[in-house]
Amino acid sequence: MTILDGAGRLSGVRPGIFDRERIIATAGFNRWLVPPAALCIHLCIGMAYGFSVFWLPLSRAVGLSAPKVCADMTIVQELFTTTCDWRVASMGWMYTLFFVLLGASAAVWGGWLERVGPRKAGFVAAVCWAGGLVLGALGIYLHQLWLLWLGSGVIGGIGLGLGYISPVSTLVKWFPDRRGMATGMAIMGFGGGAMIGAPLANMLMNYFKTPTDVGVWQTFLAMGLIYFVFMTIGAFSYRLAPPNWRPDGWTPPEKNNAYITAHQVHLKDAHKTKQFWLIWAVLCLNVSAGIGVIGMASPMLQEIFGGKLIGLPDLSFNQLSAEQKTVIAGIAAGFAGLLSLFNIAGRFFWASLSDHIGRKNTYYVFFLLGIVLYALAPTLAAMGSKALFVLAFGIILSMYGGGFATVPAYLADIFGTQFVGAIHGRLLTAWATAGIIGPVVVNYIREAQIVAGVPRAQVYDFTMYILAGMLVLGLICNALVKPLADKWFMKPEEVAALQAKGAAVNAGGGSYGIGKGGLDARAAAFWMFVGIPLAWGVWITLQNAMKIF
CATH class of the missing domain: 1.20.1250.20 (MFS general substrate transporter like domains)
Incomplete structure (x- = not known):
């Protein structure tokens, strides 16, 4: 036996x-x-x-x-x-x-x-x-x-x-x-x-x-x-x-936030809810806009600012010599690197901020601020302000990274923590989709603008408005995310059965960490x-x- x-x-x-x-x-x-x-x-x-x-x-x-x-x-x-x-x-x-x-x-x-x-x-x-x-x-x-x-x-x-x-x-x-x-x-x-x-x-x-x-x-x-x-x-x-x-000394807050559930949704049911697909769309649209910019960051800076990058403000990109283009390519590589720093910092900053203002509100900030910055980008380019242009896209890329880092906590709030890793895994198909949509939108619109005879410094203007429009759709999807109905939650005995293997380990209590950590x-x-x-x-x-x- x-x-x-x-x-x-x-x-x-x-x-x-x-x-x-x-x-x-x-x-x-x-x-x-x-x-x-x-x-x-x-x-x-x-x-x-x-x-x-x-x-x-x-x-x-x-x-x-x-x-x-x-x-x-x-x-x-x-x-x-x-x-x-x-x-x-x-x-x-x-x-x-x-x-x-x-x-x-x-x-x-x-x-x-x-x-x-x-x-x-x-x-x-x-x-x-x-x-x-x-x-x-x-x-x-x-x-x-x-x-x-x-x-x-x-x-x-x-x-x-x-x-x-x-x-x-x-x-x-x-x-x-x-x-x-x-x-x-x-x-x-x-x-x-x-x-x-x-x-x-x-x-x-x-x-x-x-x-x-x-x-x-x-x-x-x-x-x-x-x-x-x-x-x-x-x-x-x-x-x-x-x-x-x-954690020692921590008690869950009173249930005053309907968007943070104390229950659990099974993996087999999560994708059947409209909330899963709304958050899928939220991530896909946020990432599509950002990933398109990442892929074209270097040529975008070169073509928009041209000679301004090397102290020759009267020269456009097409007027530069081969040697001068080599120099500004090195500068543009630094721009791509700086965007990666914003991407990293944003993952920690925005995800941490979401603990205080909520996940849904954090995505509201991503979309509202992103819409404004994308819409302003052509104006900043026309002004010739490198600092403001770089800052705007730095903030955009921080929110691109912040979207990745915040979405696991968003899922945990809506679906519970029991299967959050697996649910997050399924949600990442949104990333694969965005990896196709974003570069296609940016690259093909750019090519079409060039063929149409649009000056190199302006070939990204229409693209920025399209990306702003994508964020408007993301804003709507985020607004539609609501707490789950009770029918989607597992019964307490089902959760207890899943957790039984680990329960005995903590049966006698004990301190984990130093206070709260x-x-x-x-x-x-x-x-x-x-x-x-x-x-x-x-x-x-x-x-x-x-x-x-």
């Missing part, structure tokens, strides 16, 4: 190293050890934003000093050629693979993550992301583009999805008093990954390159090893809060472990951004 103990395990059987029961925290655990564990993973997978650093070196991997171009080569031929260099546009499909696979894998395996816990999911993410880099390195070494796509794009993209959602549910439960801040701390790491990874990749490529090799495949191997170590440390540092745990020596050391690389990336980015002014 099988005998189960109070935690629902086989009596006398110790859980395996990856089992969910193995990582339920015991008395005395400091919850401030969990956010840096999440950052270990997000700072690594965030390098997906920085992959463009590899395109130019790879575009001359065969020709070395210059690309060896094969005219009339089809994309199918390009996948298998060993004698011709790859086109930058073909390698750029990696971004599509990244974010489509991120959304798909998060949606497909979100429920599995909730069952097995963040340690196993985080470790699988490490294997996929680092393993994808290793397979990609082999593809580069053999000069097989299909292998690069399969390794870094497909397998790596699966690692992106699992790694991205792995800490969400855990953090929300450890910080019931500050849900927004908790998810903001972790998700800001995804925005900061490229700030560390891109300069690191440049350093490694310069170290490994030789007269006969551009040094990219070796860089992939080195970064794969580094990322595997960091992500594994993060995965094994995760701990789960016991069911219904609360604080930094002891161990937590401070862990924060330094992730904070020093992040600070280095910020410093490098600021140095480049100062070239704008």
Whole structure:
């Protein structure tokens, strides 16, 4: 006869190293050890934003000093050629693979993550992301583009999805008093990954390159090893809060906010509610507007300001020499870097602010302020004010990042915390959709404007009004989000059955954290472990951004 103990395990059987029961925290655990564990993973997978650093070196991997171009080569031929260099546009499909696979894998395996816990999911993410880099390195070494796509794009993209959602549910439960801040701390790491990874990749490529090799495949191997170590440390540092745990001295506020439920919605029911799809649309529209700007940040600044960037206000972009265009391209790269800083800061700032003003109100700010800033952008461009233009788009990108960081807490408020990680995973299909809509809107309208003979400095004006219109739609969707009807909530006994395995661990009470939370020596050391690389990336980015002014 099988005998189960109070935690629902086989009596006398110790859980395996990856089992969910193995990582339920015991008395005395400091919850401030969990956010840096999440950052270990997000700072690594965030390098997906920085992959463009590899395109130019790879575009001359065969020709070395210059690309060896094969005219009339089809994309199918390009996948298998060993004698011709790859086109930058073909390698750029990696971004599509990244974010489509991120959304798909998060949606497909979100429920599995909730069952097995963040340690196993985080470790699988490490294997996929680092393993994808290793397979990609082999593809580069053999000069097989299909292998690069399969390794870094497909397998790596699966690692992106699992790694991205792995800490969400855990953090929300450890910080019931500050849900927004908790998810903001972790998700800001995804925005900061490229700030560390891109300069690191440049350093490694310069170290490994030789007269006969551009040094990219070796860089992939080195970064794969580094990322595997960091992500594994993060995965094994995760701990789960016991069911219904609360910080010492904190009691839930009185039920005066109808938008924060005390109940739970099952994963199988969440997508059947109109609230899920309204929040899906809210995220999709907010991200579509921002991601389009990210993709065109560098050419946008160059074409709008032209010679003003180098003290030649009378020269438009088309009047600049090749050498002058090279100079302003470097300045525009600093603009892109500065936007990434706003993106990161916004993830923490807006998500933390949402703890005080509410998630729905935070999205109202995103949409109302965004509409004004997008509508003003053409005027700021016509004024020739670089500072105001950069500030406006910095705020826009902070709200783009803030939207990502705030939405997990928004979901937890509406649907409860029991399945929030898996629900968030399904919601990320909005990101995959936005990754197609945003760039298409910005790129194709720009091309149409150029063909129509619109001056380069004005080709983005109509686009800004379109993006403002998208935010108007987002504003309407956010306004329509209402609290769920009681029929969607699980019965108390259903929730208790799901939580039974962890309940026994906390049966005797006990202190978790220091009061409401604080930094002891161990937590401070862990924060330094992730904070020093992040600070280095910020410093490098600021140095480049100062070239704008």
